[in-house]
Amino acid sequence: MRQGSGSPVLRQAAIRASCLAYQIWLARNARLFGERRMSLRFVVESACARAAELCHTSPVGGTLTARDIWGSHPASAVFCMVFFTWEPPSPSFLKVNFDGSVLDGGLRGGAGFVIRNPSARVVAAGGSxxxxxxxxxxxxSAAWAGVRYARCVLRARSIILEGDSATVISWIQGGPRGGGCDHPLLRDIWAMARDGWAFQATHIYREGNGAADWVAAFVACHSGDTLWLGDGELPLALRVHMTHFEQHQMEESFPKEGKKKRKEKKREKIVHERCKTSKRHGFISKIDS
Known part of the structure; x- marks a missing residue:
């Protein structure tokens, strides 16, 4: 790997070979320890997807080490400053976040999406x-399902597609003439992108794609199709997850404002409890400031 660091072609070949060896090792361990066997197709496609993401984020001129291959994806991208926060779309746009989940070595999985408006409100979420x-x-499949629902059901003309798969995003960005993957779902996405006014596909790190990841994991364990319309229909666990994530984002970006808001909520709760106690005893006590 060190010898191939200088040449982009040798570098990519070294990454692909290392990722394939790693996936074979995982499949061998799963077989030895009595877990479900992974199909050859699953092993190869997982290795290709992993290699594509590493090639996409790894610096061309840097030294290639084993840590770049065996380490986590965010660790391999630590050379640059990245932001993991989810941001609402621009006015007149809908943002479609998508994610896929694979279980039991590829025997089953899920494709999930979350569509939100410029006010960060959920318009629709679901998958299959x-x-x-x-x-x-x-x-x-998740990207296609999200774009299809936004374009064909919601009649959205301006869409931002966002996912944590650098491979799928690069396929979509490449277009029909990009020379990349040629898949029926990709061709359908490109056709729907041409029908609208504006379409943009962007990559987001997994830390900012938590809502779509939750939906993908949910639909992977539930048969048939799943669809929730608006914030009110979302499962409580998903609403709690999104609320906690948004609060964490606010505190990370504005730590003083987040701490101040928590203090204000705590004080409001104390005031409310004192008022209830006072009314119960037939008098209103003065609340200390």
């Missing part, structure tokens, strides 16, 4: 369970 799939296929 998949069978005999791989990570890239699950991610692509």
């Amino acid at each position: 369970q998949l069978f005999d799939t791989s990570v890239p296929c699950a991610e692509l």
Whole structure:
């Protein structure tokens, strides 16, 4: 790997070979320890997806080490400053976040999406369970389902598609003439993108794609299609997850404002409890300032 660091072609070949060896090792361990066997297709496609993400984020001129291959994806991208926060779309746009989930070595999985408006309110969220799939296929199915619902059902003309799969995003950004993957779902996405006024596909790190990740994991364990319309229909666990994530984002970006808001809520709760106690005893006590 060190010898191939200088040449982009040798570098990519070294990454692909290392990722394939790693996936084979994982499949071998799963077989030895009595877990579900992974199909050859699943092993190869997982290795290709992992290699594509590493090639996409790894610096061309840097030294390639084993840590770049075996380490986590965010660790391999630590050379640059990145932001993990989810941001609302621009006015007149809808943002479609998508994610795929694969379980049992590809025997089943899920494709989930979350569509939100410029006010960060959920317009629709859902997905479907998949069978005999791989990570890239699950991610692509999720992207297609989200774009299709936004374009064909919600009649959105301006869409921002956002996902944590660098592979799928690069396929979509490349377009029909990009020379990349040629898949029926990709062709359908490109056709829907041409029909609208504006379409943009962007990559976001997994830390900022938590809502879509939750939906993908949910639909992977539930048969059939799933659809929630608006914030009111979302499962309580998903609402709690999104609220906690947004609060964490606010505190990370504005730590003083987040701390101040928590103090204000705590004081309001104390005031409310004192008022209830006072009314119960037939008098209103003066609340200390």
